[in-house]
Amino acid sequence: MWREEGAASGYGAQPRPRTRRAAATTFKKNTSNPINSKLYLMKSVANAKDKVVAKYRAGSGNGSRDECAVSRGWLPGTTTKNGRYDIEFHRTDFDGIINGYVIKLSDKKCSKGTKRTELFVHSEMKPNGKQGTIESERWDGTGDYYSNGCVKLKPADIKDLFAKAKRYGWPKTLYVVK
Numbered sequence: 001m002w003r004e005e006g007a008a009s010g011y012g013a014q015p016r017p018r019t020r021r022a023a024a025t026t027f028k029k030n031t032s033n034p035i036n037s038k039l040y041l042m043k044s045v046a047n048a049k050d051k052v053v054a055k056y057r058a059g060s061g062n063g064s065r066d067e068c069a070v071s072r073g074w075l076p077g078t079t080t081k082n083g084r085y086d087i088e089f090h091r092t093d094f095d096g097i098i099n100g101y102v103i104k105l106s107d108k109k110c111s112k113g114t115k116r117t118e119l120f121v122h123s124e125m126k127p128n129g130k131q132g133t134i135e136s137e138r139w140d141g142t143g144d145y146y147s148n149g150c151v152k153l154k155p156a157d158i159k160d161l162f163a164k165a166k167r168y169g170w171p172k173t174l175y176v177v178k
Contacts, residue, residue: 023050025087025103025121025174027058027075027151034074035059035145039121039153041161043168054164056157058121059145068110071148075119075176076110083176085119090170092162093127098150099137100125101158105174121151121174123158131155 023044030037039058042050061074068076077083086106094102103121110116124139126132131139139155146152153161165171 024171027176029178034061056153059152062146068112068114076108077176085174095127098122099127100129123153123155125155
């Protein structure tokens with residue numbers, strides 16, 4: 001939603017800049033093929049349904065639909081109560097087990113109470129965002145949508161997501177839906 005941050009009035013007053021605000025990101029699980037799910041960046045629209053700004057193919061998990069399977073199952077949550085994640089941070093230069101462009105999601109308990117941690121939206125790349133030579137830093141194709149439970153995008157898509165989020169405003173929430 002394009003929101004006015006404040007109203008200016010009076011002689012010589014200048015209008016305040018308008019802020020751009022993305023509503024949220026939404027991860028839509030594909031129950032028949034977890035590595036062919038979708039990630040949406042949404043923009044709030046005043047008095048209307050949120051608008052899809054971008055849509056990307058995304059994978060989550062190693063093919064398992066068990067949201068409680070640590071380091072294997074897909075991202076937990078498909079209900080309003082359990083399908084909401086806070087976006088803790090986003091970085092373009094992350095250096096860890098995963099690298100480069102990352103969005104860190106809050107920890108989540110699955111339906112059986114197992115706590116899932118280290119949940120990210122990420123790709124396969126070097127910390128500087130370029131392609132590497134080792135498998136975990138190089139995107140080879142469709143098989144790379146598999147993950148250890150995170151949401152995974154191809155490198156060009158996560159870079160586009162970052163550019164659009166910068167343009168429209170970074171969302172603070174990711175929702176998981178079926």
